[in-house]
Each structure stands twice: as structure tokens, then as C-alpha cells.
Amino acid sequence: MKRFLRRNAAGYVFLTPWFLxxxxxxxxxxxxxxxxxFTRYDMIGAPRWDGLGNYEYMxxxxxxxxxxxxxxxxxxxxxxxxxxxxALGVAMLLDKGLRSISFYRAIFxxxxxxxxxxxxxxxxxxxxxxxxxxxxxxxLFGIQGAAWISNPDTSLYTLVVLAMWQFGSPMLIFxxxxxxxxxxxxxxxxxxxxxxxxxxxxxxxxxxAPVIFFNLVLQTIEAFKTxxxxxxxxxxxxxxxxxLLFYTVFLFNEAFKFFRMGYAxxxxxxxxxxxxxxxxxxxxxxxxxxxxxxxxx
Amino acid sequence: xxxxxxxxxxxxxALALKAARKKxxxxxxxxxxxxLLLVSVIMxxxxxxxxxxxxxxxxxIFNSIGLWPSEFKWDNYTEGWNALPLSxxxxxxxxxxxTLLSVIGxxxxxxxxxxAFARLRFxxxxxxxxLMMMTLMIPYHVVLIPQYVLFLKLGWVDxxxxxxxxxxxxxxxxxxxxxxxxxxQLPRELDEAAMIDGCSPYKIFWVIILPLSLPAMxxxxxxxxxxxxxxxxxxxxxxxxxxxxxxxxxxxxxxDQEGQSAYGQMFAMSVxxxxxVIIFFAAFQKLIVRGIATSGMK
Numbered sequence: 001m002k003r004f005l006r007r008n009a010a011g012y013v014f015l016t017p018w019f020l021x022x023x024x025x026x027x028x029x030x031x032x033x034x035x036x037x038f039t040r041y042d043m044i045g046a047p048r049w050d051g052l053g054n055y056e057y058m059x060x061x062x063x064x065x066x067x068x069x070x071x072x073x074x075x076x077x078x079x080x081x082x083x084x085x086x087a088l089g090v091a092m093l094l095d096k097g098l099r100s101i102s103f104y105r106a107i108f109x110x111x112x113x114x115x116x117x118x119x120x121x122x123x124x125x126x127x128x129x130x131x132x133x134x135x136x137x138x139x140l141f142g143i144q145g146a147a148w149i150s151n152p153d154t155s156l157y158t159l160v161v162l163a164m165w166q167f168g169s170p171m172l173i174f175x176x177x178x179x180x181x182x183x184x185x186x187x188x189x190x191x192x193x194x195x196x197x198x199x200x201x202x203x204x205x206x207x208x209a210p211v212i213f214f215n216l217v218l219q220t221i222e223a224f225k226t227x228x229x230x231x232x233x234x235x236x237x238x239x240x241x242x243x244l245l246f247y248t249v250f251l252f253n254e255a256f257k258f259f260r261m262g263y264a265x266x267x268x269x270x271x272x273x274x275x276x277x278x279x280x281x282x283x284x285x286x287x288x289x290x291x292x293x294x295x296x297x
Numbered sequence: 298x299x300x301x302x303x304x305x306x307x308x309x310x311a312l313a314l315k316a317a318r319k320k321x322x323x324x325x326x327x328x329x330x331x332x333l334l335l336v337s338v339i340m341x342x343x344x345x346x347x348x349x350x351x352x353x354x355x356x357x358i359f360n361s362i363g364l365w366p367s368e369f370k371w372d373n374y375t376e377g378w379n380a381l382p383l384s385x386x387x388x389x390x391x392x393x394x395x396t397l398l399s400v401i402g403x404x405x406x407x408x409x410x411x412x413a414f415a416r417l418r419f420x421x422x423x424x425x426x427x428l429m430m431m432t433l434m435i436p437y438h439v440v441l442i443p444q445y446v447l448f449l450k451l452g453w454v455d456x457x458x459x460x461x462x463x464x465x466x467x468x469x470x471x472x473x474x475x476x477x478x479x480x481x482q483l484p485r486e487l488d489e490a491a492m493i494d495g496c497s498p499y500k501i502f503w504v505i506i507l508p509l510s511l512p513a514m515x516x517x518x519x520x521x522x523x524x525x526x527x528x529x530x531x532x533x534x535x536x537x538x539x540x541x542x543x544x545x546x547x548x549x550x551x552x553d554q555e556g557q558s559a560y561g562q563m564f565a566m567s568v569x570x571x572x573x574v575i576i577f578f579a580a581f582q583k584l585i586v587r588g589i590a591t592s593g594m595k
Contacts, residue, residue, distance in 0.1 A: 011418065014412050014417065015410055017410065018425075021468045025468050026440060029441075029443035030439060030440060033442055104333050104337060108336070110578060113523055117527040118548045118570070123346075126560070133343075133346055173589065251438050256534060261442050264442055275434060
């Protein structure tokens with residue numbers, strides 16, 4: 001008994017920093033922002049209770065809120081599949097016993113590390129300018145370029161391309177997953193004369209499903225959180241014509257440019273619910289398409 | 298390749314088939330390399346272009362896909378370094394302070410928490426572990442406003458405390474998770490033997506677990522170093538005085554103030570800001586790759 005108590009104490013001692021952080025920097029703020037979301041708060045006076053006012057304004061009158069949702073959802077819907085397909089494709093090429101794998105792996109992963117930096121965001125702005133490199137390359141193929149970023153119809157795609165450029169980290173996870181698939185399965189399929197396509201859908205996909213699931217959840221959350229690159233490329237405002245008004249950029253401006261802290265808190269809570277919703281959906285549906293090898297029914 | 302005992306085909310046909318297959322494989326391997334090399338060029342080209350542009354005279358930067366400057370303008374680096382009201386020396390010093398302290402904080406607090414979760418028994422462990430995993434999903438934007446109000450009331454705005462203190466409180470659950478994964482792989486017999494010898498859990502942590510976990514610590518240190526170095530949102534909110542700007546904030550200021558007139562210099566400073574990341578990546582590639590494969594993140 002005494003020993004049990006002593007062990008218990010050690011656990012709590014080691015967890016003390018985390019406890020402080022969890023209550024002061026995570027749980028506390030989440031609850032505080034729930035409260036603030038029902039108030040008007042400009043940081044000068046005290047928060048004034050406003051009931052559901054913020055939410056009502058958000059859903060019924062704030063056009064920019066809906067615009068931000070549209071932009072963010074379009075981005076998630078385009079960038080996540082694009083990045084994952086790219087990552088899986090390259091991972092499958094690398095998996096088949098190439099000797100120079102570590103060379104390619106390093107090159108493909110580097111952009112994932114650099115992608116979030118301001119330097120790359122600055123570079124991206126210039127690449128897609130009217131007189132930028134992308135148009136110069138297109139001109140080589142006789143394609144007339146455009147001002148990709150200042151045109152609201154195309155600006156979002158420049159960020160999708162940036163997301164694709166950073167396919168390295170899901171690729172590494174796919175590679176680790178592919179390593180786990182027994183090679184004799186493919187050999188057996190080969191002997192049976194199964195086509196490559198069928199091998200992919202009947203062996204690779206099912207056995208890789210847990211990894212795909214994992215990558216899907218993580219990359220979706222990551223995509224919802226996109227901030228720095230959108231902020232820099234859109235001059236901090238979501239320009240042009242709000243076509244780059246990512247939800248996070250919108251929230252940031254409401255809070256720290258216009259000091260509508262109550263409203264921004266409501267936005268934060270809606271974001272939390274959206275991410276929670278998507279994660280829950282993925283988890284709930286996962287049992288229909290993800291099968292773990294050592295699963296017992 | 299093993300042949301089945303049941304159908305022993307003619308030896309010659311078997312050999313011919315094998316040779317044909319080898320040839321086919323060799324050819325597909327070449328195609329694969331060509332394709333992968335092409336992808337590599339596309340992946341690296343933007344970085345190469347950025348570096349080249351940082352050395353070009355202003356009028357050569359745009360409308361040219363070529364990488365070789367007609368003359369090397371190293372001035373872009375020296376002039377860019379001093380183009381803002383304060384020199385980049387200040388910003389690099391600031392970034393270094395914030396990064397080093399943050400990395401230390403991350404390593405200490407997260408390894409404490411991970412040790413508790415991976416090795417110790419205490420009431421409520423599963424609940425807390427679940428809560429910790431949930432914080433992985435919470436976007437920083439959700440806690441941003443109350444945190445800001447808190448730090449403002451504490452008088453911490455325009456200091457580095459809001460950037461550093463959270464890292465001493467294990468606020469980045471990713472690193473806890475990474476270390477838990479690693480600690481769990483260490484043989485339990487070690488702790489048990491030490492426990493029987495009368496070692497306290499504290500001593501076991503410092504003397505057995507930490508020294509055996511240097512690879513995991515290294516991975517965590519590198520990731521945390523790179524992410525803190527590139528961090529933009531928190532400094533953007535908490536640092537208003539240019540004296541205290543970190544490198545990403547300085548780059549953004551450059552973009553706003555000088556960007557339209559001095560592209561070469563801005564690119565030069567952008568390149569410099571990436572150099573530490575690239576060096577660390579090159580030096581510790583193995584640790585980074587292994588870290589992602591085991592934890593499966595980012």
C-alpha cells in the first residue's frame with residue numbers, strides 16, 4: 001500500500017508541468033473562449049453578455065464567415081486528397097527496392113520541413129506572379145500565363161500546389177506502412193496472374209487502410225489549421241476579393257485587427273466543432289473500411 | 298525463387314522466363330529512376346530558384362527561369378542584412394534565444410510527462426492520457442484568445458514569456474506522444490531491477506530512461522528546434538516591438554516595407570532564414586525520418 005502511494009505520487013510529480021499546461025493553457029482557455037463566445041469583448045472594457053448574439057450574427061448575417069468556410073473547405077477538399085495521392089504514389093515507387101531510396105526520400109521530405117516558413121510563403125508569392133517563374137515555364141510549352149495570385153479564381157490553387165509540394169511527411173508514413181506488407185502476398189498474386197491494378201486494390205489498399213486512415217485524419221486537421229502561408233500570400237487580409245480568406249486568417253483578423261474578441265471566440269469554437277466533427281466522422285466510419293491485422297471480432 | 302515441386306517445368310523455359318523478367322524489371326527500374334529524378338527536379342527547383350534569385354541583380358530576377366546570374370550580387374546579402382531599421386543580427390539573436398529556451402522546455406516537460414504515461418502507475422492515467430491525445434487535435438487558434446488575455450493580464454505581452462513558458466508546461470502534446478512511443482519500447486526489466494535495488498522513480502528516470510532515450514530526445518529536439526524557428530503566429534501576436542522581433546517577423550516586415558523595391562535582398566534574407574533548417578535536416582536526416590515513421594506525424 002505504501003509503495004503504491006509512493007508510485008502514485010511519482011506519477012503526479014512528473015505530470016505536474018503537463019497538468020499546469022493542460023489546465024492553464026488548454027482546458028481553461030477552451031472553456032474561457034466558450035464563455036467569451038457569448039459576450040461582446042473589445043479588451044478595453046469587461047466582456048458584456050450577449051447571449052447567442054455572436055452565433056446569430058455569424059450564421060445569418062456575416063457573409064465573410066460563409067466565405068471563409070467556403071474557402072477553407074474548398075482548400076481541404078482539394079489539398080488533402082492531392083497531397084495524399086501524391087504521397088502514396090511516390091511512396092509506392094520508392095518501396096520497390098530502389099537502392100537510392102534515401103536520396104529521393106531526403107529530397108521529397110525537405111519541402112515538408114520548409115513549407116511552413118515565411119521564406120517559402122514569400123517565395124511562393126513571387127513564383128506565381130504575372131512575371132513569375134511559373135508563367136515562364138508555362139511559356140516554354142506555349143501556354144499563356146496569368147496573374148495566378150491576384151486573380152480570385154485561381155489564387156486558392158497556388159496554395160493547393162504549395163500543399164502538394166509538401167507531400168513528404170505523409171509519404172514517409174506510407175513508406176513505413178508499405179514496408180509492413182508481406183512481399184510474398186505480391187509474389188503469390190503474381191504467380192496467379194493477378195494484374196497490377198487488382199493487386200493494388202486487393203492487397204495494397206486493404207492492408208494500408210490503417211495508415212491511410214491515420215494520414216487522412218492528420219492531414220485534414222493540418223489543412224484546417226493552415227495559417228502562415230495564407231496570411232503572407234494574401235497580405236494578411238484574405239485578398240484578393242477574400243478568395244484566400246482562410247478561416248484562421250479570418251479569425252485572426254477579427255481578434256487582433258478589429259479586437260472583436262467575443263466574436264472571434266465564437267469563431268474559434270465553431271472551428272473546434274468542425275474539426276471534432278470531421279475527426280469523429282472519420283473514426284466512426286473507419287470500422288467499415290479500416291481493418292487492423294490483429295483485430296479480433 | 299523457389300519452384301513448386303508439383304509442376305517442375307522444363308529447365309530451359311524456366312530460365313528463359315526468368316531472364317525475360319529480369320530484363321523487364323531492369324527496364325522498369327530505369328523508367329522509375331527517370332520519373333523520380335524528374336519529380337526531384339520539380340521539388341528542388343523552387344528552392345534553387347530562390348537561391349539563384351538572391352544572387353541576381355534586380356532586373357534579372359523576373360522573367361527568367363535560368364538559375365545562373367550574369368553577375369553575382371553578394372551585396373544582396375550584406376545590404377539585406379541591414380535594410381531594416383535594425384540589423385538582422387538582432388533578429389537572429391532573438392530567434393536563437395527563443396528557440397534554445399523553447400527546445401529545452403519542450404524536452405524537459407515532455408519527457409517528464411511521457412515517463413509518467415509510459416512507465417508509472419497512478420490513478421487517472423488513462424483519462425489523462427486520453428485528454429493529452431485530444432489536445433493534439435486542438436488548433437492553436439481555439440485557445441489563442443483566452444491565452445492572449447491571460448498573458449496580457451500577467452503583463453507578458455512584448456516579452457518572450459508567452460513563447461517560452463508554454464513550452465516548459467508540455468503544451469506540445471506531439472512530443473509527449475513521440476517520447477511515450479519510444480519509452481514503451483525500452484525493456485521493463487531495467488526499471489524493475491532498479492526498483493528492487495531501491496532506486497526511486499526519479500532516479501530511474503535520470504539514470505536509466507533518459508540516457509537510453511537519446512535518439513528520441515534528439516528527434517524531439519530537432520523537430521522542436523525547426524518548428525520554433527519557423528513559428529510565426531505566436532510571435533506575430535505577442536511581439537509588437539521591432540527590438541524583440543524574431544526572424545520570421547522580420548521577413549514579414551521586409552515584405553511589407555522593402556519587398557517591392559528590393560527583391561534580391563528579400564530573397565537573400567529568406568535564404569538565410571532557411572539555412573539553419575537545411576543544415577539540421579542534412580545533419581540529422583536519419584533521426585528525423587525515423588521520428589516520423591514511429592510517431593507518424595507532420
